[in-house]
Amino acid sequence: MLFEKAKEVGELLVESNEYKSLREAKDNFMANEAAMKEMDDYQNFQEDIQARMMNGELEEEAFKAEVEKLKDMGLKLKENKAINDLVNAESDFNDILNQVLAVIRATIGGDELEEGCGHDHGHDHGDCGGCSGGCCH
Numbered sequence: 001m002l003f004e005k006a007k008e009v010g011e012l013l014v015e016s017n018e019y020k021s022l023r024e025a026k027d028n029f030m031a032n033e034a035a036m037k038e039m040d041d042y043q044n045f046q047e048d049i050q051a052r053m054m055n056g057e058l059e060e061e062a063f064k065a066e067v068e069k070l071k072d073m074g075l076k077l078k079e080n081k082a083i084n085d086l087v088n089a090e091s092d093f094n095d096i097l098n099q100v101l102a103v104i105r106a107t108i109g110g111d112e113l114e115e116g117c118g119h120d121h122g123h124d125h126g127d128c129g130g131c132s133g134g135c136c137h
Helices: 002-015 019-028 034-055 058-078 082-111
Strands: none
Touching: 002 019, 002 082, 019 034, 019 082, 034 058, 034 082, 058 082
16 A cells, blocks of 8 residues: 555656656757757766866866866856756756655654745745645645
8 A cells, every 4th residue: 555655646746747847848958969968068077077086186276277167167057948947847846856755754753744845935935835736734
């Protein structure tokens, strides 16, 4: 029965607007070769910096310069609509997952569920209007 309920929760998550937005954002990202290359270049450069740091190949000044370059690349990523949409959709979906986990934790702990979702959406938690009904109240 436990796993049946978990499957039901998964099915409900798949039906959520947040998941649908995430799927759409992923599809748009995957169809955008320029965005994929930008993201891949950023991640490869980030990994290269980490590897060189671990191997002691970067002096402090060189490290600072590389981090600045990485920051600039990160700012450029934010300008790409496909990447920005994907990052925002991932964040929104992760918020829903965290809210579901908060309900599970509260239930296991025997805690009362508080008004509002307990997550900072930049609004008063009393009505959680920004949560699309996905709150734990």
